[in-house]
Amino acid sequence: MIPPGFPPGDGRLVLLHDEAAVARAVARMAESLEPRLAGSSPVLLLGLLTGGVYATVWLSARLATPHRVDFLRVGRYGTSEHGGAIAWGGALPSLEAGATVVVVDDVFDEGVTLTAVRERLAAGGGRVLTAVLARKARPRSATIPEPDVVGLEVPDEWLVGCGLDCRGWGRHYPALYALRGAAPPPAPPSA
Numbered sequence: 001m002i003p004p005g006f007p008p009g010d011g012r013l014v015l016l017h018d019e020a021a022v023a024r025a026v027a028r029m030a031e032s033l034e035p036r037l038a039g040s041s042p043v044l045l046l047g048l049l050t051g052g053v054y055a056t057v058w059l060s061a062r063l064a065t066p067h068r069v070d071f072l073r074v075g076r077y078g079t080s081e082h083g084g085a086i087a088w089g090g091a092l093p094s095l096e097a098g099a100t101v102v103v104v105d106d107v108f109d110e111g112v113t114l115t116a117v118r119e120r121l122a123a124g125g126g127r128v129l130t131a132v133l134a135r136k137a138r139p140r141s142a143t144i145p146e147p148d149v150v151g152l153e154v155p156d157e158w159l160v161g162c163g164l165d166c167r168g169w170g171r172h173y174p175a176l177y178a179l180r181g182a183a184p185p186p187a188p189p190s191a
Helices: 019-037 052-062 112-123
Strands: 011-017 043-049 068-075 100-108 127-136 149-154 158-160 176-181
Touching: 011 019, 011 149, 019 052, 019 100, 019 127, 019 149, 043 052, 043 112, 052 068, 052 100, 052 127, 068 112, 100 112, 112 127, 149 176
Parallel strands: 043 068, 043 100, 100 127, 127 149
Antiparallel strands: 011 176, 158 176
């Protein structure tokens, strides 16, 4: 079922994982992280903006381990449909000695951004884990490490929902969709 309000266009949304499946995946992610975080203090969930905000908040609500939540604006897409140079929209958070950081993102696509954030944090000391809501089935460079925790496996398609958008549309949908068809919808009007 296509969510109401998705703009008309040549593309169409195809449901990959409904809201219940997404919730189960986030619960599994939390279960997988708990033993890795046992005895860690302090713990920081670092969500990558903008797409990672949903996965970060959902994961935070399911973790029993005490933790802080922060966000970092970083990405390679901006308004483009193709990844470019990494754009750092802020400084990495200051970490306490011995901190464990869980970097949370919406999707593991090429893995370039997640790897860059992981490397910068690791260079500052502490332990870095990575968690992604969805991992695309696609080949990647051998220099790109896999995420430590993955919620869902998805095809290598344009995704919408759960923090992922198409030209600004659909980020808020609680289910995960693939956009299929000839063209994505038009960009939303500027605010």
